[in-house]
Amino acid sequence: MVRRNEQRRAALVDAAIEVLAREGARGLTFRAVDTEAAVPVGTASNYFASRDDLLTQAGARVYERLQPDEATIARQRAAGRDREAYAALMRELVGRVAAFRTGYLALLELRLEATRRPELRKVLTERVRADVDANVAYHEASGLPGDATAVKLLMLTLNWLIVEQLTLPDVFTEAERDHLVTAAVERIVTAE
Amino acid sequence: MVRRNEQRRAALVDAAIEVLAREGARGLTFRAVDTEAAVPVGTASNYFASRDDLLTQAGARVYERLQPDEATIARQRAAGRDREAYAALMRELVGRVAAFRTGYLALLELRLEATRRPELRKVLTERVRADVDANVAYHEASGLPGDATAVKLLMLTLNWLIVEQLTLPDVFTEAERDHLVTAAVERIVTAE
DNA sequence: TTGACACCACTCCATGTGTAGTACTACGTT
DNA sequence: AACGTAGTACTACACATGGAGTGGTGTCAA
Numbered sequence: 001m002v003r004r005n006e007q008r009r010a011a012l013v014d015a016a017i018e019v020l021a022r023e024g025a026r027g028l029t030f031r032a033v034d035t036e037a038a039v040p041v042g043t044a045s046n047y048f049a050s051r052d053d054l055l056t057q058a059g060a061r062v063y064e065r066l067q068p069d070e071a072t073i074a075r076q077r078a079a080g081r082d083r084e085a086y087a088a089l090m091r092e093l094v095g096r097v098a099a100f101r102t103g104y105l106a107l108l109e110l111r112l113e114a115t116r117r118p119e120l121r122k123v124l125t126e127r128v129r130a131d132v133d134a135n136v137a138y139h140e141a142s143g144l145p146g147d148a149t150a151v152k153l154l155m156l157t158l159n160w161l162i163v164e165q166l167t168l169p170d171v172f173t174e175a176e177r178d179h180l181v182t183a184a185v186e187r188i189v190t191a192e
Numbered sequence: 193m194v195r196r197n198e199q200r201r202a203a204l205v206d207a208a209i210e211v212l213a214r215e216g217a218r219g220l221t222f223r224a225v226d227t228e229a230a231v232p233v234g235t236a237s238n239y240f241a242s243r244d245d246l247l248t249q250a251g252a253r254v255y256e257r258l259q260p261d262e263a264t265i266a267r268q269r270a271a272g273r274d275r276e277a278y279a280a281l282m283r284e285l286v287g288r289v290a291a292f293r294t295g296y297l298a299l300l301e302l303r304l305e306a307t308r309r310p311e312l313r314k315v316l317t318e319r320v321r322a323d324v325d326a327n328v329a330y331h332e333a334s335g336l337p338g339d340a341t342a343v344k345l346l347m348l349t350l351n352w353l354i355v356e357q358l359t360l361p362d363v364f365t366e367a368e369r370d371h372l373v374t375a376a377v378e379r380i381v382t383a384e
Numbered sequence: 385t386t387g388a389c390a391c392c393a394c395t396c397c398a399t400g401t402g403t404a405g406t407a408c409t410a411c412g413t414t
Numbered sequence: 415a416a417c418g419t420a421g422t423a424c425t426a427c428a429c430a431t432g433g434a435g436t437g438g439t440g441t442c443a444a
Binding site: 022023024025026027105108109111112113114115116121124125128129132149150152153155156157158159160161163164166167168170171179180183184187188190 | 214215216217218219297300301303304305306307308313316317320321324341342344345347348349350351352353355356358359360362363371372375376379380382
């Protein structure tokens with residue numbers, strides 16, 4: 001029987017994200033989720049029809065949780081409008097996303113898993129597209145310098161910088177990473 | 193007993209790369225490698241002391257195979273020295289790496305696995321550092337415009353673009369990807 | 385003949401799934 | 415207040431899968 005306790009379902013999905021980050025996509029089993037969420041064996045089985053179901057819901061959830069919170073947005077609105085402020089913003093962004101280690105790693109695992117699962121690929125593609133569009137729209141409304149291409153290029157660059165930091169942290173030092181973020185903004189964001 | 197037939201060992205490592213790309217890091221078992229390499233069950237067991245051993249060797253091998261071949265390097269030497277030529281080069285690079293789908297995906301899987309395996313992380317960190325250094329050195333010797341920071345920024349940007357293409361190909365169209373590569377070179381590579 | 389290797393067979397063990405069945409709890413009814 | 419019922423939490427089990435490791439036999443070449 002499919003269970004309907006939404007609070008418990010959410011706890012299971014969050015547990016799934018932790019498992020994804022820690023053990024990888026193939027380690028994401030009903031059993032592992034049960035253990036992570038500290039619920040009895042078999043619970044996840046009761047809440048999700050299939051592994052695909054669980055995976056897809058986890059994918060959607062990670063994106064929800066990666067959105068910046070109200071306070072962060074407010075702080076951004078209060079900041080300046082020049083490239084200096086932009087760079088500071090981006091450095092903060094990299095730090096914030098990288099701090100959400102498990103979420104970001106789970107996302108990477110899901111991307112790789114999407115390679116094999118069309119249903120998941122569909123969900124992730126929509127999410128990522130929406131994310132790109134939202135960033136461009138937000139940027140345009142913010143009055144910060146630079147065009148849509150600059151926003152996309154920055155997203156590409158910073159994404160890989162985060163991957164680098166999370167998977168092989170010793171390739172670049174923290175100072176180098178900060179320098180790269182600053183340089184990226186300086187060069188990519190051209191005055192219009 | 194540890195076997196020493198190097199040809200067979202290489203075949204097994206290459207098979208491991210295919211398995212990594214297709215099934216993920218957790219799918220990389222001795223059995224799966226045996227099957228992929230079409231050798232009897234138990235062979236990989238005889239050739240590698242442990243799963244860590246196999247993983248580490250696979251990581252090193254992927255990097256060997258991702259290096260451009262002689263012909264590509266020669267073609268690059270013959271090309272022009274302006275940003276236009278640079279952009280064309282980068283578009284070709286993205287195409288070439290993305291065409292090596294299994295190798296690149298295997299690398300991503302290994303990066304994620306490196307999160308959990310210090311030994312593998314060490315090997316990969318050295319490889320990636322060497323790769324960055326080699327790219328910077330090659331660039332400086334080539335006479336192309338732009339500084340070391342530009343090379344690193346381009347590597348970051350293009351790496352994620354490739355991830356995007358390989359994992360969620362429908363987020364950007366091919367035309368958009370080409371446009372992004374061109375724009376990246378134009379903006380990141382500043383004249384000195 | 386001896387040594388290295390390919391190949392095969394077998395045992396042991398870990399892990400996961402699905403589901404039947406039991407226990408608990410809340411809530412509505414009388 | 416006592417009872418019944420529904421939904422859920424939890425447990426246990428049956429079944430299946432897959433992988434590791436190892437001992438042994440066959441084969442080939444020096």
